[in-house]
Amino acid sequence: MSIFQRCTYSFGENRAKNVLAAGPFGYVCGAAGAGDTHRGNIEAFQHYRIRPRVCCDITKRDLSVSIFGTRFPVPFLLAPIGVNTILHPDGELGPARAAAKLGVPYILSNVSSVPMEKVAEAMGDGIRWFQLYPPKDQELTKSFLKRAEDSGFKAIVVTVDSTILGWRETDLQNAYLPFLTGQGMGIYFTDPVFCSKLREAPHNNVKEAALKALEEGNNTCFTWKELAFIREQTRLPLLIKGTTHPDDALLAMEHGVDGIIVSNHGGRQLDGAVATLEALPAIVESIQGKIPIIMDGGIRRGADILKAIALGAAAVLIGRPYAYALAVAGKSEVEEVIKHLIAETELQLAISGRSSKNDVNPSLLMKVK
Ligand SMILES: Cc1cc2nc3c(=O)[nH]c(=O)nc-3n(C[C@H](O)[C@H](O)[C@H](O)COP(=O)(O)O)c2cc1C
Ligand SMILES: CCCCCCC(=O)C(=O)O
DSSP: OOGGGOSSTTOSHHHHHHHSOHHHHHHHHOOSTTSHHHHHHHHGGGGEEEOOOOSOOOSSOBOOEEETTEEESSSEEEOOOOOGGGTOTTTTHHHHHHHHHHTOOEEEOTTOSSOHHHHHHHHTTOOEEEEEOOOSOHHHHHHHHHHHHHTTOOOEEEEOSOSSOOOOHHHHHHTOOGGGGTTTOTTTTTOHHHHTTSSSOGGGSHHHHHHHHHHHHOOTTOOHHHHHHHHHHOOSOEEEEEEOOHHHHHHHHHTTOSEEEEOOGGGTSOTTOOOHHHHHHHHHHHHTTSSOEEEESSOOSHHHHHHHHHTTOSEEEEOHHHHHHHHHHTHHHHHHHHHHHHHHHHHHHHHTTOSBGGGOSGGGEEEOO
16 A cells, blocks of 8 residues: 555545645655655554444544643644645745644644744734754754744753654655755744844845755754753743654653653654554553654544554644645645544544543554554
C-alpha cells in the first residue's frame, strides 16, 4: 500500500501534488534521507489492530479532552507547520481560522509567514499555542515569548529536534529553501529585538535578514540549561516537542516542562529514527501519568487517533493532512479535513464499543506484527 493513499478522504498528497510546484510539494511531502522514518511512522499504525467490544451503549459519545485546564472538543490539535505561504497565499491564517471556527487548538510555528499578532487577531477566542525554535539569543527568546503571551497564546511548545536541519534530499535536488525569499519569516521580521541586529530593515535585504534568522535558529548548542532558561521566562504551560526517548522525557519533566510531544518531526529530521507510535509506550511508562503526553507522526485517520490514545497519548497532532488541504483550497479545505477527522474518529470510537475517550485504553488494541 502506498503511503500516498492514507490521508482522510481525498485530502492526500495526490491532490496537493496537482496544485503545487515541485519545490513546495517536495518541501511538505518530503522527509529526511531515504524516508524510512516518515514511512515508518505511518506503517507503525498497521502493527496494531482494534479489538472492538459489542453490546455496549454507544448512544452518547464524547471525544473531548482536557489539557492544562482547558477542554477541547476532540483529542487533536493542528501541528505547527511553518512557511504556509508556499502552500497558499493566506499562509497560516487559513489553518488558524479553520481551527478557531471548529474549536480545535492550533499550534503556530515560529517560522510562520504571518506575524503571530495577525494570527491571534484572526483566531479571536480560538485556542492557540506558540511553537518556539529556541534562538541563540536569549533576548530574542524573551521577545518571542512576551509577544506570544501578549497575543493570547496559551502554551509554549519548544521544538528540540531541529537545531540543525535534516538531510532532505528532495529539497537539495530542487535547490529549494523558501526562507531565503522571506517566506516563514513573519515572526522574525516583525520582531524589534531581531530587527535591531540588522544593518537595514528586513524588507530592504530579505536574503540577508533570512540568513540571520536561520543562523539564530541553527542553535546547535541548545541544551537542558537553555530549556531551564525558557522555563524561567514564562508562566504558560511549557511542552517539549521532538523526543522519542523515555530518558529525555524524564529529563524534560525534571526541567519543569508541563507536557511532552512525542515526535520525530514527521521523519523530516533523523532518518532511521524510531516511529513515534512505537516510541510512545515507553514514554508513557516513564512519565506515569504525571504530565500529558501528546504524539504526532503519521496520523491520517480516525483509527490512528484511537490507537495513539489507546497507547497512552492524551491527544495527537495532525500535520501533513491539513497542509495538503491548505494547498488545495485554503481555509475551507482545512475545515473539511478537520470535520472528516472528527466524524471518522467519533464513528470509530462508537463502533469499537466505546462512548468516551476515557474508555480507550490498551485493551482496545491487539499487536499483530
Ligand atoms: C512542511 C512542514 C513544516 C513543518 N514545520 C514545523 C515547524 O515549523 N515547527 C515544528 O515544530 N514542526 C514542524 N513540522 C513538523 C510537524 O509539526 C509534525 O511534527 C509532523 O508534520 C508530523 O508528521 P506527519 O505530518 O507526517 O503526521 C513541519 C512539518 C512539515 C510537513
Ligand atoms: C530554524 C529551523 C527551520 C525549520 C523549518 C521548518 C520545519 O520545521 C520543517 O521544515 O520541518
